[in-house]
Amino acid sequence: MAIALLIDLILFVVAFLLHVVSCRLFKSSNHSKNLIAIFFFVLCTGLVIFGDIGFAVWGERLVWPIGYIYACILFFSLTASYLITFSAIEAESPSIMITLKVAQAGPCGLIISKLFETLNDDVLLKPRINDLVNEKLVYESEGKYKLTKRGTLFIRIVIFYRDLICVGKGG
């Protein structure tokens, strides 16, 4: 497990750096998709490389198949954590925007009408609707937005969970 942990940590750092470079170089509209592709590529090549080189360097080999399973499970979980964090960083969080605006107002304080002026539908809602279309969770037909199969599955899981814990709509 120690070798799986070590390999995972190295691969995670490499994948993270590659992702940062890709974000800086390419103005892609879908960084999350790139992230998944980069992390998957790094895991596959990394396991092939370290599976053999690891023995020469550390005197220990990843045991087939259990060592690879351990390495993959932790790596997938870390990747999911990074993907979630990245999504939060990429999108403008309303709470963070409000906090920063209040902080910028300084000792005079911020009047709520100022918030409504700048944090409008163009900033908070419309980009999110476009994201849903880009991620193929929603499609536009005859001027109306409708859910794709993926979108329906995704929201059914969320609604099922929220019904399970007896809470209403979020947002």
Next chain:
Amino acid sequence: MVYNLYHLVFTLFCFMVNVLVQVIAKRRSRSISLLNSVFIGFFTGFFLFIVLEGMVYIYSFRKGDEVLNLFYNLLLFFSLSYNYFHFVNLGETARRARILTEIYESKGGLSERGILTRYNAHKIVKKRVVRLLRHGQIVFRDNAYFIGKPFMIIASNVVMFMKFIILGMNFEFLAKKGKL
């Protein structure tokens, strides 16, 4: 190095306990906030994790290996719990989830105007301001809002820093786009 499947099973079991306790706690008591139910679930799972890992360590003949195994399991448990926390949070605060819910409930689909009638920036800002006030992150006095507890402003600065590192966006860039 020893590979024992029970390490993985223990960690996944503790994570399942985490989820189960959170769901039961939230279902049984309406007075518990969603965030507190997540904490209750997490600490129950973590306590069980410490007990099980402690037992493994005590009865192990190769204690050096067990310490390294503990790091692996700890990282996996924290990572899974973090992912679960964000899944819970997704339904609670994510605008995309809310937009999808509105479209799902409308059956025949919704126009942009239809979406904005049901869910709009005004509602979002109002809800977030109430939430920030409730948690003392901002305070209201003399008809204006001021920073309260420093947690949210620290978190906001961390997010801005990461935005700068990963995406190369800084305050000026966002201000130009009208986002700050």
